[in-house]
Amino acid sequence: MATVLLVEDDPAAREGLELALRRLGYKVRAAETGEAALRDFPDAAADVVVLDVMLPGLDGFEVCRRLRRGGDIPVIMLTARGDDLDIVGGLEAGADDYVVKPVEPRVLDARIRAVIRRTARAGSPAESYGELMIDRGSLIVRRDGREVSLTPTELRLLLVLSGSPRQVLSREQLLDLVWDHDYLGDSRLVDACVQRLRAKIEADTSAPRYIQTVRGFGYRFGPV
Amino acid sequence: MHRRLIIAFIVVALVAALAFQLVINLLLPLFPRLNDLVILPPGTLSFLYKRDLSHRGGPQPTPFLVMVLCLAVLSLLAVITALAFAASRPVLQPVRRLARAAQRMSGGDLSVRIQPRGRDELAQLVTSFNEMAAALEDKVSDLEQMEARARRFAGDVSHELRTPLTAMTAVVGILHEHPGLTGDAATAARLVGQEVKHLNRLVEDLIEISRFDAGTVQLVTDETDVANAVTQCLRARGWSSVNTDVPAGLTARLDRRRFDIILANLIGNALRHGGPPVTVQARIQSGGQGGGQLAVEVRDHGHGLPPTAIPRIFDRFYKADTARTRSDGSGLGLAIAWENARLHGGHIHAGNHPDGGAVFIVSLPLTGQDHDDAQLADAQHVTDIAAPLAGESRPE
Numbered sequence: 128m129a130t131v132l133l134v135e136d137d138p139a140a141r142e143g144l145e146l147a148l149r150r151l152g153y154k155v156r157a158a159e160t161g162e163a164a165l166r167d168f169p170d171a172a173a174d175v176v177v178l179d180v181m182l183p184g185l186d187g188f189e190v191c192r193r194l195r196r197g198g199d200i201p202v203i204m205l206t207a208r209g210d211d212l213d214i215v216g217g218l219e220a221g222a223d224d225y226v227v228k229p230v231e232p233r234v235l236d237a238r239i240r241a242v243i244r245r246t247a248r249a250g251s252p253a254e255s256y257g258e259l260m261i262d263r264g265s266l267i268v269r270r271d272g273r274e275v276s277l278t279p280t281e282l283r284l285l286l287v288l289s290g291s292p293r294q295v296l297s298r299e300q301l302l303d304l305v306w307d308h309d310y311l312g313d314s315r316l317v318d319a320c321v322q323r324l325r326a327k328i329e330a331d332t333s334a335p336r337y338i339q340t341v342r343g344f345g346y347r348f349g350p351v
Numbered sequence: 352m353h354r355r356l357i358i359a360f361i362v363v364a365l366v367a368a369l370a371f372q373l374v375i376n377l378l379l380p381l382f383p384r385l386n387d388l389v390i391l392p393p394g395t396l397s398f399l400y401k402r403d404l405s406h407r408g409g410p411q412p413t414p415f416l417v418m419v420l421c422l423a424v425l426s427l428l429a430v431i432t433a434l435a436f437a438a439s440r441p442v443l444q445p446v447r448r449l450a451r452a453a454q455r456m457s458g459g460d461l462s463v464r465i466q467p468r469g470r471d472e473l474a475q476l477v478t479s480f481n482e483m484a485a486a487l488e489d490k491v492s493d494l495e496q497m498e499a500r501a502r503r504f505a506g507d508v509s510h511e512l513r514t515p516l517t518a519m520t521a522v523v524g525i526l527h528e529h530p531g532l533t534g535d536a537a538t539a540a541r542l543v544g545q546e547v548k549h550l551n552r553l554v555e556d557l558i559e560i561s562r563f564d565a566g567t568v569q570l571v572t573d574e575t576d577v578a579n580a581v582t583q584c585l586r587a588r589g590w591s592s593v594n595t596d597v598p599a600g601l602t603a604r605l606d607r608r609r610f611d612i613i614l615a616n617l618i619g620n621a622l623r624h625g626g627p628p629v630t631v632q633a634r635i636q637s638g639g640q641g642g643g644q645l646a647v648e649v650r651d652h653g654h655g656l657p658p659t660a661i662p663r664i665f666d667r668f669y670k671a672d673t674a675r676t677r678s679d680g681s682g683l684g685l686a687i688a689w690e691n692a693r694l695h696g697g698h699i700h701a702g703n704h705p706d707g708g709a710v711f712i713v714s715l716p717l718t719g720q721d722h723d724d725a726q727l728a729d730a731q732h733v734t735d736i737a738a739p740l741a742g743e744s745r746p747e
Contacts (some may be wrong), residue, residue, distance in 0.1 A: 137517070137518070139514075139515065139517075140515075140516035140517040142518065143518030143520075143521035143522045144518075144521045146521065147522060147525070166370055201603065207513050207514065211567065228513045228514070228516070228517040229516040229517040229520035229551055230517065230520065231524075232519055232521055275696055298573065299573070312572060313608075314607075343574060
């Protein structure tokens with residue numbers, strides 16, 4: 128079963144969420160502060176981080192940024208306010224998804240499952256688009272021959288978009304296909320993830336070649 | 352100021368006295384009894400009067416005299432008018448400035464002030480006016496600050512409630528599922544679970560409404576299929592008894608989440624307080640800005656709204672049925688729906704159908720602001736859907 132690293136400073140909320148997650152079958156490691164989480168992290172071997180935004184000392188945004196620098200572990204922000212600033216800040220810091228407190232255990236469960244879900248490997252040969260190489264068999268993406276490190280969500284987004292080149296996919300469709308939000312997801316999740324993905328695969332993020340915005344409709348892969 | 356008035360008065364009085372003397376002199380020959388008042392030597396005015404001795408009445412005025420008299424009276428009037436005007440100008444000007452300032456102030460601009468000139472009564476009035484405006488401005492800004500504080504407080508309280516609610520929401524399910532609980536304990540666990548859910552909803556709605564009060568809400572619009580949105584709204588909440596009549600392919604530029612909130616609150620309200628069946632209809636109406644409005648009608652077949660309730664139906668925590676102590680809702684649902692419609696540039700109309708039952712009609716303009724202008728999306732580098740896609744190499 129997956130291991131969750133839970134970072135929450137309020138003792139009751141931490142204990143309650145830990146209890147709920149454990150009953151859902153997760154292994155839980157809890158940290159009280161961002162510093163403690165980052166200290167534990169390399170050894171914690173967690174599959175996903177559930178991260179409170181309002182933390183004493185290092186705030187959730189900063190912790191998320193540092194986690195991102197260190198690797199590609201999925202991060203779900205736990206926003207106490209659900210205000211746009213928190214959400215936008217969390218997504219810009221690199222979070223894969225967010226939930227708003229108070230969160231029902233089954234909702235948190237569904238979100239965790241979605242962000243740690245590994246894409247099924249396909250037997251098809253590696254595809255090449257310009258300098259970009261996507262291997263659906265080994266789930267490896269290379270740019271100019273160098274492997275690009277992607278989070279599971281970013282990888283899934285790239286595979287979904289490149290799976291039907293030139294076809295426009297709406298934010299709504301992408302939320303359903305990539306995030307498993309079948310109903311009223313936040314389309315900013317898509318925008319933020321597209322920007323992170325572009326930063327990793329595009330030569331010039333201000334003139335994207337692979338992931339193009341189709342104004343008013345969504346995104347499409349190519350034409351390259 | 353009064354000095355100028357006195358000078359003007361003296362000038363007018365002198366001119367009037369001279370004019371009086373002149374008129375007396377001119378009229379003298381007509382009225383011989385006034386002979387004692389004659390100042391000019393006899394014969395001086397002979398060109399003005401014909402001496403007709405045969406006539407008993409004495410000297411008669413020549414036409415020249417009549418003309419001169421008329422001219423004199425007219426020019427006298429002109430001089431007096433000009434003098435009065437000149438004397439009143441310095442008085443009227445500050446009064447006009449005051450009037451203009453008062454008008455601006457009643458229009459809501461409390462920052463208006465007038466530069467006082469001189470040291471007379473009008474200058475004092477101007478100073479008093481300025482003092483009054485300043486006091487009023489202070490008072491209003493105090494009130495505004497108090498109101499902002501009260502609103503922030505409501506928002507802050509709701510935020511603070513979220514942390515304990517997080518722990519409660521996380522664990523309340525465990526109580527509920529616990530097999531060891533029977534009888535009173537099971538009832539208690541059910542009640543706690545139910546009320547935690549209710550409290551969650553209340554806090555959520557309070558936070559939402561405090562966002563509207565604080566002006567921090569944002570519209571994130573997308574091209575939305577209305578029929579799809581209605582179906583999803585009903586399905587997500589398990590409302591299978593609602594009849595819908597929405598033409599396929601009807602789209603509008605809407606904030607999907609907020610549109611869903613509007614629908615859910617109106618339909619939920621109809622299901623809770625109205626009578627079945629509840630119907631949802633959507634149409635495009637011409638008119639409005641940029642042509643065309645989306646009109647969504649939610650109707651129930653109950654007793655309708657009491658006429659006294661209609662003007663207040665969108666008030667916060669307003670209950671049309673006072674006998675009802677509490678429902679599943681937070682009491683903020685319709686207020687939130689109203690705010691969301693307003694955010695879209697539209698409105699909600701509440702009323703009763705002629706055939707019975709309450710009707711809520713949401714009118715939203717079809718054209719909204721573009722989501723791609725939002726801060727996360729790159730607005731500068733977008734490709735146009737209208738451009739041909741197939742088989743063309745595009746300059747990158």
